[in-house]
Amino acid sequence: MKIERIYLREIRMSLKAPFETSFGVIQNRRILLVEVISDGISGWGEVTTGETPSYNAETTDTAWHIISDFIAPLVIGKELEKAAEVEELLFGIRGHAMAKAGVENAIWDIEAQQKGISLARLLGGTRDEIACGVSLGIRENSQLLVEAVEKELRRGYQRIKLKIKPGKDIEFVAAVRRLFPDIQLSVDANSAYTSGDAERLRRFDDFNLLMMEQPLDWDDIYAHAALQSRLHTPICLDECINHVRHAAAAIDLGACRIINLKLGRVGGHNGARKVHDLCSQRSVPAWCGGMLESGIGRAHNVAISTLPNFSLPGDVSASQRYWDEDIIEPEIEVTLHGTIPVPKKAGLGYAVKRVLIERLTSRDRNWKVATSVPV
Numbered sequence: 001m002k003i004e005r006i007y008l009r010e011i012r013m014s015l016k017a018p019f020e021t022s023f024g025v026i027q028n029r030r031i032l033l034v035e036v037i038s039d040g041i042s043g044w045g046e047v048t049t050g051e052t053p054s055y056n057a058e059t060t061d062t063a064w065h066i067i068s069d070f071i072a073p074l075v076i077g078k079e080l081e082k083a084a085e086v087e088e089l090l091f092g093i094r095g096h097a098m099a100k101a102g103v104e105n106a107i108w109d110i111e112a113q114q115k116g117i118s119l120a121r122l123l124g125g126t127r128d129e130i131a132c133g134v135s136l137g138i139r140e141n142s143q144l145l146v147e148a149v150e151k152e153l154r155r156g157y158q159r160i161k162l163k164i165k166p167g168k169d170i171e172f173v174a175a176v177r178r179l180f181p182d183i184q185l186s187v188d189a190n191s192a193y194t195s196g197d198a199e200r201l202r203r204f205d206d207f208n209l210l211m212m213e214q215p216l217d218w219d220d221i222y223a224h225a226a227l228q229s230r231l232h233t234p235i236c237l238d239e240c241i242n243h244v245r246h247a248a249a250a251i252d253l254g255a256c257r258i259i260n261l262k263l264g265r266v267g268g269h270n271g272a273r274k275v276h277d278l279c280s281q282r283s284v285p286a287w288c289g290g291m292l293e294s295g296i297g298r299a300h301n302v303a304i305s306t307l308p309n310f311s312l313p314g315d316v317s318a319s320q321r322y323w324d325e326d327i328i329e330p331e332i333e334v335t336l337h338g339t340i341p342v343p344k345k346a347g348l349g350y351a352v353k354r355v356l357i358e359r360l361t362s363r364d365r366n367w368k369v370a371t372s373v374p375v
């Protein structure tokens, strides 16, 4: 694969409804898309940063900078055997996992198309459909939350995750549990609590939750180990796990019993496979998280979710939950038993709507391989 051309663009998309987490409200997305061309094949990746550095340290603008000034110049013109080599190529750039993942994943799409197989198969996936859950943002009151849960259960979703923050937590979860005693239910605090809240967090043990996601600081594995030893509810780490070494530390320290795997957070498919394989060896269940992606990021999430140890329903849900019109065709749809069928076509397996993407684009730039000028 000779990397002949890289296109970077920012698109603007408005979520159908604002999504509230403990760190703020998200409505207007600014998403970077990466298109890479190699040997006449086009591959697509999405950068899953937020607009603000509130979930992790990256933003759409830091990713624009890092891709423009460091990643694209390193990758353009390179001859690669496999997409898995990209990680090594970018080794000298510290952090910025989401920026790296946007580029690496586009090259995975190309490799799969070159080989004439689906991306899921290239990654080592073994499922032909993936199990889906939903992540519900914080609601004004518990009645509205209960109604939202009911609606998603009717659509077939297999697991409901509730976003929580101090003051909008125990009462809300209790209300949902009272009405739905048997559903798979979890909570996600996005680092809204401190070690001093351990007694409050212990009260969640009454709700028979599948897991409690990232209650403490975004970068504090050690504090989660101390908390896990006091809770029956399994802790699931999200923000804390940026690569396989973090995953190893967290598992060995007993900081979590489940891992949320997000492609962007671990630098792309290669990093995700390493965390997946480690979790497999240590018998720690993993599942695929979401970052309110457009169809391109969502399609990559579908592909990675086919690996065998993605053994719990992920936050990969239907395009229509987020967007009036998604940028891929067909859109991602969920069956009434809460699954997404995995496309069998070569590569990502969804067509990219170029005209729509063009219309949503607010800025773009591109890199061309330097051709030798005949003398």
Ligand code: OSB
Residues within 6 Å of the ligand: 021, 055, 134, 135, 188, 190, 238, 289, 290, 291, 292, 293, 315, 317
């Ligand atoms: O912590 O999983 C999270 C959205 C933005 C930032 C962080 C998170 C989330 C979600 C939404 O929970 C998942 C989705 O539906 O894409």
Ligand code: MG
Residues within 6 Å of the ligand: 188, 190, 213, 214, 238, 239, 260, 289
């Ligand atoms: Mg989370």
